[in-house]
Amino acid sequence: MDQRTRIERKFEKEKIIERDIPDLNKYISHPNVLAILGVRRCGKSTLAETLLRGRNFGYVNFDDDRLAGIKLEDLSRIEKAIYELFGEVEYFLLDEIHNVDGWELFVNRLREEGKKVVVTGSNSKLLSGELATALTGRHIDFTLYPFSFLEYLRFKGIKVEMSNDVYTTTSETNIKRELENYMKIGGFPEALKISEDMVFSIFSDIVYKDVVSRLKIKRMELFKLFAVNLLKYYSNEVSLSKLSKTLKVSINTVEEWFHGLVNSYAVITSERYTQKPREAMVSPKKIYVVDPSFISSIALDSxxxxxxxxxxxxxxxxxxxxxxxxxxxxxxxxxxxxGTAIQVTYASGKDEVPRREIDGLNNVRAKERIVISWDYEDVVNKVKFIPIWKFLLHP
Known part of the structure; x- marks a missing residue:
């Protein structure tokens, strides 16, 4: 009851914005399981609560310290308590339920009994892997991220003004200024609502709750050093073997730590595109961080x-x-x-675009060739130049 009251209080007192996502209602229009995944504190719970708002649903947040240590056999007692409190509910919202070993069996039973279940979680391997095994395809995964730039503007109450599909000068100036702020502050809702300093707390929670505790890492400080160093490779290829030698940790350990951060959604990876499967397997991955605030506040890069x-x-x-x-x-x-090849360069005019960016595009078979610039827009020799702020605002 206390957890349910907190939900109502949140919608009464906090600013809740509409997220730019597909319509998820269709996935719970009949007995099914919808898994909303994503990095810790990106707004998964709020999205799930918005989705079920106005419907009679049972709610449990398993990140509550009062439920620490709960076991699979206890879930039937929680289910009974929900029915006693809210009646014969049709929907269940189970926040961070992967904290309970064997949880997927409980969720599968609810679905077989005709319930519509929404689960949230901040570990891709635990959720998608265990659900796939237990439900054999009878579930949908959706990954949520911190606020996009468009959502950031919406949260800040900044309207994008257009006239005949052209941005007004005032609107364009405001957008560029806010983009510079967004590149520093990022899109974590708590950082925008409370303080930029929340970024350190969010990163710490990801490191200790979603990786250290799940992988049972004993060398916590060394792992944190690894995590911070990994972030510094953002937008670059990363060599795990070099990190292994630098930190004097075995390559197997480094790979486990790396996958732990990927599974926690702290970083996302890009693979080398090649027609040779072996070459793709052995090529290093490029990494990107889940929110620009990690670049400015944790990696300390500008x-x-x-x-x-x-x-x-x-x-x-x-x-x-x-x-x-x-x-x-x-x-x-x-x-x-x-079929679209994309280059990114910090250029505000044609003469500032490095020749290598165009040469790279000309070496690739692609239906469309795009260069995303800081503030240059044109079409030259079938190459489309788009300012980044326009690219980020595109639906």
Missing amino acids: SVGRTMENLVALRLAMRGEKLFYIKGSNYEVDFLTH
Whole structure:
């Protein structure tokens, strides 16, 4: 009851914005399981609560310290308590239920009994892997990210003014100024509501709650050093073997730590695109961080060009794209997605665009070639130049 009261209080007192996501209602229109996944404190619970608002649903947050140590056999007692409190509910919202070993069996039974279940979690391996095994395809995964730039503007109450599909001068100036702020503050709701300092708390929770405790890592300080160093590779290829030698940790341990951070959604990866499967397997991955605030506050980096590339990677990931990069003998392409080749460069005019960016695009077979710049827009020799703020605002 206390947890349910907190939900009502949140919607009464806090600013809740609409997220730019597909309609998830269709996935719970009949008995099914919807798993809302994503990095800790990106707004998963609020999204799930918004989805079920106005419906009679049973709610349990398993991140509550009062439920610490709960076991699978206790879940039936929780289910009974929900029925006693709220009647014969049709929906269940189970926050961070992967804290309970064997939880997927309980969720599967609820679905078989005709219930519509929404679960949230901050570990992709635990949720998608265990659900896939228990439900054999009878569930949908959706990954949520911290606020996009468009959602950030909406939260700040900044309207994008257009006239005949053209941005007004005032609106364009405001957007560029806010983009610079967004690149520093990022899109974690708590950081925007409370303070930028919340970023340190969020990162610490990811490190200790979602990786250290799940992998039972004993060398906690060394792992934190590894995590911070990994973030510094953002928008670059990362060599785990080099990190292994630098930290004097076995390659197996480094790989386990790396996958732990990927599974916690702290970083996302881009794979090398190649027609040779073995080459793809042994090629290093490029990494991007889940929110620009980690770049400015944790990695302590202020490179505009690399941050721009990270923002483009996040925008593509939010659209559900799998990330690929191309690397030839003497050229590189930042992204290849659905026949579109994309380069990112910090340029405000044609003369500022490095020749290597265009040469890279010309080496690739693609239906469309795009260069995302800071503030240059044009079409030259079938190459489309788009300012990053316009790219980020595109639906």
